[in-house]
Amino acid sequence: MDKIIESKAKKHFVLVHTLGHGAWSWYKIVALMRCSGHNVTALDLGGSGINAKQALEIPNFSDYLSPLMEFMTSLSTDEKIVLVGHSLGGLAISKAMETYPEKISVAVFLSGVMPGPNINASIVYTQTINAIIRELDNRVTYHNGPENPPTTLILGPKFLETNAYHLSPIEDLVLATTLVRPFYLYSAEDVSKEIVVSSKKYGLVKRVFIVAAENEALKKEFFQMMIEKNPPDEIEVIEGSDHATMMSKPQQLYDTLLSIANKYT
Numbered sequence: 001m002d003k004i005i006e007s008k009a010k011k012h013f014v015l016v017h018t019l020g021h022g023a024w025s026w027y028k029i030v031a032l033m034r035c036s037g038h039n040v041t042a043l044d045l046g047g048s049g050i051n052a053k054q055a056l057e058i059p060n061f062s063d064y065l066s067p068l069m070e071f072m073t074s075l076s077t078d079e080k081i082v083l084v085g086h087s088l089g090g091l092a093i094s095k096a097m098e099t100y101p102e103k104i105s106v107a108v109f110l111s112g113v114m115p116g117p118n119i120n121a122s123i124v125y126t127q128t129i130n131a132i133i134r135e136l137d138n139r140v141t142y143h144n145g146p147e148n149p150p151t152t153l154i155l156g157p158k159f160l161e162t163n164a165y166h167l168s169p170i171e172d173l174v175l176a177t178t179l180v181r182p183f184y185l186y187s188a189e190d191v192s193k194e195i196v197v198s199s200k201k202y203g204l205v206k207r208v209f210i211v212a213a214e215n216e217a218l219k220k221e222f223f224q225m226m227i228e229k230n231p232p233d234e235i236e237v238i239e240g241s242d243h244a245t246m247m248s249k250p251q252q253l254y255d256t257l258l259s260i261a262n263k264y265t
Contacts, residue, residue, distance in 0.1 A: 014083050014084065028250035061186040080105040085113075111217075121192055
């Protein structure tokens, strides 16, 4: 029987997806949290999930992040959340950490892209996008002509099956191939302007990095580089997890998140 970690106080978890995905990718974790009586919010970033905007309608990185920033603004001053960002969602939660550190009890980077005062957001963003673009059947479009940089990226079914969901149930792979949406390819300059983190604000928030042991979507050396340049307060490892930890190891991820929340709140 899976271990169930009891909590003395109810928490509010806020879950942020990676590129091409949406709030739907957290459905197993949302169910576990709600059944345990916790408050949980899974957000759709701009042009993602059921967000009404299309990728080409949000050409600025701030537009992509705006649903999370609007949500953070709406929180009462006395409420603290557990903020979780999956993969590229790490950039979104980093923006929230810099802007509203007083509203976050702990930030969790789940295989997350994690910038810091000593590692520019544009560097980790560019390395992530370049690594993904080159893989299998991921496709880019050139809405401004082939002489200009590509404008959007869509994750292909072979990439999802081989690199992201290879240890997840087939039903979740099918769900992902059905629901992934194009992601606007923001310039490194735009990301660098939008995500600026400091020790005085971002650095106030406790950070935990969760390693998916069997992650094939991004190289282990990439995660190690971010951790070395911007050490988190704690590192957790979920064995047997692919990149989509919330799909392949939902109970273990839930237990880990609840343990983190109990420790840092």
